[in-house]
Amino acid sequence: MNAEEIGRVLDEIATLLELKGENPFRVRAYQNAAQALRGLTEEIGAVIAEGRLREIRGIGPDLADRITKLATTGKLDAYDQLKAEVPPGLLEMVQLPGLGPKRVKAIHDALGVATIGELEYACRENRLAKLEGFGQKSQQKVLDAIEHRRRYSDRHLYHHARAAADAVTEVLGAQPGLIRAEVAGSLRRNRETIGDIDVVASADAEARDAIMAAFVGMPEVAEVIEHGDTRSRVGLESGINVDLRLVADRQYPYALAYFTGSKQHNIVLRQRAIDRRLRLNEYGLFRVGKDSAEAEAGDLVECRDEEELYRALDLAYIPPELREDMGEFDAAEKGTLPRLVEPADIKGILHVHTDASDGANTLEQMAAAAQAMGASYLGICDHSQSAAYAGGLTPDRVRRQWDQIDRLNELLDGLVVLKGIESDIRGDGSLDYDDALMRGFDFVIASIHSKLKMTEDEATRRILTALDHPAVTILGHPTGRLLLAREGYPLDMQAVIDRAAERGVAIELNASPHRLDLDWTWCRKARAKGVRIAINPDAHAVRELAVTEIGVAVGRKGWLEAADVLNALPYDEFRAAIRRRG
Numbered sequence: 001m002n003a004e005e006i007g008r009v010l011d012e013i014a015t016l017l018e019l020k021g022e023n024p025f026r027v028r029a030y031q032n033a034a035q036a037l038r039g040l041t042e043e044i045g046a047v048i049a050e051g052r053l054r055e056i057r058g059i060g061p062d063l064a065d066r067i068t069k070l071a072t073t074g075k076l077d078a079y080d081q082l083k084a085e086v087p088p089g090l091l092e093m094v095q096l097p098g099l100g101p102k103r104v105k106a107i108h109d110a111l112g113v114a115t116i117g118e119l120e121y122a123c124r125e126n127r128l129a130k131l132e133g134f135g136q137k138s139q140q141k142v143l144d145a146i147e148h149r150r151r152y153s154d155r156h157l158y159h160h161a162r163a164a165a166d167a168v169t170e171v172l173g174a175q176p177g178l179i180r181a182e183v184a185g186s187l188r189r190n191r192e193t194i195g196d197i198d199v200v201a202s203a204d205a206e207a208r209d210a211i212m213a214a215f216v217g218m219p220e221v222a223e224v225i226e227h228g229d230t231r232s233r234v235g236l237e238s239g240i241n242v243d244l245r246l247v248a249d250r251q252y253p254y255a256l257a258y259f260t261g262s263k264q265h266n267i268v269l270r271q272r273a274i275d276r277r278l279r280l281n282e283y284g285l286f287r288v289g290k291d292s293a294e295a296e297a298g299d300l301v302e303c304r305d306e307e308e309l310y311r312a313l314d315l316a317y318i319p320p321e322l323r324e325d326m327g328e329f330d331a332a333e334k335g336t337l338p339r340l341v342e343p344a345d346i347k348g349i350l351h352v353h354t355d356a357s358d359g360a361n362t363l364e365q366m367a368a369a370a371q372a373m374g375a376s377y378l379g380i381c382d383h384s385q386s387a388a389y390a391g392g393l394t395p396d397r398v399r400r401q402w403d404q405i406d407r408l409n410e411l412l413d414g415l416v417v418l419k420g421i422e423s424d425i426r427g428d429g430s431l432d433y434d435d436a437l438m439r440g441f442d443f444v445i446a447s448i449h450s451k452l453k454m455t456e457d458e459a460t461r462r463i464l465t466a467l468d469h470p471a472v473t474i475l476g477h478p479t480g481r482l483l484l485a486r487e488g489y490p491l492d493m494q495a496v497i498d499r500a501a502e503r504g505v506a507i508e509l510n511a512s513p514h515r516l517d518l519d520w521t522w523c524r525k526a527r528a529k530g531v532r533i534a535i536n537p538d539a540h541a542v543r544e545l546a547v548t549e550i551g552v553a554v555g556r557k558g559w560l561e562a563a564d565v566l567n568a569l570p571y572d573e574f575r576a577a578i579r580r581r582g
């Protein structure tokens with residue numbers, strides 16, 4: 001290592017020590033040594049060889065020893081050990097403007113936050129603002145910094161991509177000569193994370209240049225990566241790339257189907273075409289002549305839309321969400337495709353926090369918002385007492401909230417507010433209040449929020465124990481994952497589903513775009529076992545109630561019908577479904 005590289009290691013050691021809360025003099029010693037090395041005008045190797053390291057101001061015997069090790073071997077045990085002791089996410093957090101090691105340590109100690117993704121989530125739950133020495137302003141600053149950083153990442157959360165795509169289709173829709181335009185790709189398939197946005201559009205031939213020019217000239221465009229007649233690609237300010245394909249209108253259904261994907265789905269479609277002596281690509285579906293493998297323009301099987309295209313291949317229309325080659329062809333042949341749940345099917349909103357715990361709005365505000373959305377029931381689920389970092393409710397405060405809810409219900413017309421709780425599942429799988437209090441809730445969501453480092457066995461046992469508790473109605477965000485930020489704890493999900501089925505417990509599809517947990521691939525398996533899914537916004541503010549729609553989008557991807565969704569039940573049936581078990 002040269003002096004500069006060694007300096008960087010010493011600086012990092014200083015940061016790691018500070019994150020551990022070590023003696024500030026030791027921290028300062030490393031920083032000073034790093035500084036001195038950076039000012040060195042000769043080769044570090046020569047200085048060491050001639051034994052002059054300790055002549056440098058601020059470098060004592062200990063540091064001289066360490067610098068020598070780094071210079072000669074490039075390694076230092078003490079450094080490796082420190083790195084092993086401090087979660088790597090903390091070092092990333094230190095990089096955020098406005099957050100030095102001291103503040104990161106304070107956040108880590110108080111909130112248990114160990115990655116940038118968790119930090120963002122804590123901010124969204126308004127937890128940083130409530131921390132001593134922080135407040136609303138610095139929370140916003142941290143959020144802005146995380147947002148800025150995200151621009152350089154290569155996958156994007158669904159809601160960011162959706163918002164960006166809506167802006168693009170709005171611009172396109174306003175262009176003269178445009179005929180049809182739609183989002184394709186993974187976003188149309190409602191994947192929970194998106195690589196890039198794909199848009200397919202059709203237009204009159206003479207309008208295409210102007211449309212392409214408008215696309216690359218959108219105010220959100222930071223960079224034009226490609227500008228062609230039929231295909232352009234831009235990078236948006238938000239860091240998301242967008243592909244636009246512009247075709248003649250007769251090609252539109254084929255192009256839309258092709259660019260919707262998935263690749264695996266397309267491969268099966270193409271094979272079905274071949275089996276019918278047809279050829280399918282992004283330009284059309286062609287009859288293949290006896291002697292010519294090459295299709296001619298005149299041989300097009302005309303399809304005006306995707307429905308006709310699927311019919312031409314002897315299939316019922318497959319909704320884009322299901323196009324993953326995960327059984328949709330079989331169902332489309334047999335006519336057993338699900339009637340997918342829709343936003344309008346949702347009757348109740350469960351899992352809503354108020355300012356009693358870590359929400360930003362009052363009970364009354366959340367109720368008014370739910371009513372405005374047309375909900376017929378609203379489940380209030382603040383945090384339970386173990387979640388002290390989130391203002392979890394003591395038993396006394398629970399009872400006070402119940403009174404408040406009773407009074408509110410007397411005033412409300414058309415909306416019933418239910419007494420729920422998001423009870424922590426403690427380390428041993430027990431719930432967070434005694435059984436007497438537990439009995440008083442209308443329904444209970446049980447979630448894990450702490451001690452996330454578990455083996456699959458431990459996590460599974462902890463959750464199975466919780467599911468056995470007769471008060472539990474819904475298992476909350478079952479894996480604890482934060483998309484693009486934190487893996488969920490490993491879990492035997494089939495065992496969890498089986499137990500939930502046995503106990504009549506529903507599983508949450510947490511609709512927060514950061515979670516979307518239960519994963520869609522498991523929704524179908526839960527449904528197959530008769531386990532109901534609760535599509536819950538986990539809203540910490542009025543504006544977050546809207547994420548329910550994202551949950552519905554992903555639930556559709558998981559083959560859910562309205563009957564599979566707990567909160568799509570009308571109020572009376574919902575009441576019956578959540579009756580306490582014993």
Ligand code: DGT
Binds near residue numbers: 187191198259264267
């Ligand atoms: P992403 O962007 O990584 O979230 O995922 P997609 O599915 O949007 O993938 P993307 O943007 O690379 O391509 C959009 C669609 O275009 C893809 O879903 C299927 C189609 N496509 C792209 N390349 C190929 C290919 O090599 N073969 C086939 N069969 N289809 C392709």
Ligand code: CA
Binds near residue numbers: 186187
């Ligand atoms: Ca894409």
Ligand code: CA
Binds near residue numbers: 198
């Ligand atoms: Ca693409």
Ligand code: ZN
Binds near residue numbers: 422447449476477
């Ligand atoms: Zn939770």
